[in-house]
Amino acid sequence: MSVGIVQEQSLTIETGLRLESGRILAPITLVYETYGTLNAARSNAILVTHAWTGNAHLAGKLAEDDPKPGWWDAIVGPGRLLDTDRYFVICSNVIGSCYGSTGPASINPRTGKRYNLSFPVITVRDMVRAQEFLIDHLGIDRLLTVLGGSMGGMQALEWATQLPERIASAVVLAATPRPSAQAIAMNAVARWAIFNDPTWKKGEYRKNPKDGLALARGIGHITFLSDESMTAKFDRRFSAKDGQFDFFGQFEVERYLSYNGYNFVDRFDANSFLYLAKALDLYDVAWGYESMEEVFSLVKAPLQFFAFTSDWLYPPYQTEEMVNVLQKIGNPVEYHLIPSAYGHDAFLLEHETFTPMVKALLERVGG
């Protein structure tokens, strides 16, 4: 069942946050939504962390006539995986994003203008430190779990390693301890597409640089799918309205990337895209530590990992590297390799593949 109509909330921390870079970002506003009720013991809270271009609107609708529910509605609500009859579910927009939390499109109070490229480079660790303020604000000592995929999985890893006392478990889907050179390369060409757009103006645009951002999204989109899923969806079909010998004639897959790319321009800020791409590329779970062994020795909670066979952005071997280290140092860890044709996006599209295992974990940690 759906959670129904939900409301966006917001929290501002005037004193801000000291970032990994050493810079201070202040104030910080975090936009968030919650679903279900926090129990008297404040022991039933679950944090869901979003991916690159996600937001706080995880589930339900903001108005009766909303055409679509939140981005992961399928797993949140009465009787669903994150059962709002039992759990208090929280999702907040990360800093650096453009859905209400402080990011490059926010007004810098010291100048009265948008930060744009004066916004500091942020890391996934910074995002999680900001989330900690929210959990404090809600009066929660310890989260039952932190659950997220992709960049959301990186956030779950940061909770597990940097705030080990504050979680009873974490669920990490389609993530990586550190993106490989190939993943960085794909983000690099996406950035380059925006830099090439003359309307980007080193971030000082009035209107989103549409051609560059659409192309950047198109490039990203390829990494979210797989060879198999693209063949299943498009194969080599040619656009019915184009001739194969038209210079500008398009394959269906080409039209799809273009269509989705230009749609994205209406919903996402180009500078946020760049800052979050950078946070993804810089991500290293062992950032500031000697090794993965060292950082994972800080973990106190059981961790549950899911990787998807056709995910070539953050391939299973990268998750397995973490699992092996955790097993070696004796931390409780569970790993599920899910056969899927959907590539990186599988975590969003095939929730039924991990629902039983996550449910069992939640029961075990005291849900």
Added chain:
Amino acid sequence: MSVGIVQEQSLTIETGLRLESGRILAPITLVYETYGTLNAARSNAILVTHAWTGNAHLAGKLAEDDPKPGWWDAIVGPGRLLDTDRYFVICSNVIGSCYGSTGPASINPRTGKRYNLSFPVITVRDMVRAQEFLIDHLGIDRLLTVLGGSMGGMQALEWATQLPERIASAVVLAATPRPSAQAIAMNAVARWAIFNDPTWKKGEYRKNPKDGLALARGIGHITFLSDESMTAKFDRRFSAKDGQFDFFGQFEVERYLSYNGYNFVDRFDANSFLYLAKALDLYDVAWGYESMEEVFSLVKAPLQFFAFTSDWLYPPYQTEEMVNVLQKIGNPVEYHLIPSAYGHDAFLLEHETFTPMVKALLERVGG
């Protein structure tokens, strides 16, 4: 041993060629090089076909002070795989390219101006029909073999299926019967990068649109490498001159793509890049036939295929599809899956992996 100093030659066919699109391209000029001596029986000729951005300069140097030899020098020369003491080796620049053969940057004799986008869309089959003129001109009835990788492999497939009487064998490396949606998608975003460049001007530029073309090449470059080879070469190293918290700070892999992309602008015409990308995407060995079975039933010569394990542009399963059909219909076929970390580029970088098998094939077909 190197073939030494070589000379570019050229052939013009005034009457031109009727293309797959139905359009006539006339005249056609083909630039080519030859190495070794054609024997009296004219039975020792080998055609090497080049890939996307290759050219006719296969081996040797054009001048004593050339810094580098031709693009596949390692396999051509006395004592090398294509032994010029025994074989007469030919390589010609494909139509549509920009190294002397007729392409979009050529002058259209009817207008006195560059074709640019008035150049017709061409196919790999058209390229091979143009090559047939050259083989006729050289007085060769039957080639001992046609050997090529990637788009060169597609050309070898066209010789095998469209001109079956004119080859005694073909060697197809890192090719595909038809690129998959994912491969098309990567070319689509590369095209898009050029289209986005305001200096491209729908092909009517005076100077190559550098930012767009460099980015397009950067995207292409990712598809030529592999996750494994990129990790081996760059891993997550950050540029030594940049700070990790600099907004424009780059990973080494990012600098490399940019450096190579901008170098490419000096050597390749943007419109040629687009026309050949289109020829690659449109490629289908069964173009005009009911099935791969039907088209492969035309083949008369033994075919030798090589695929490389880490090639994700034209993955081994695609070569295997052809091998299976040829086996099913009983045509002599040989298949070698080469373990390699080098991705699609492996065919150029690891010639020693296929040298013994190709040598044996040449002996067998009467070299």
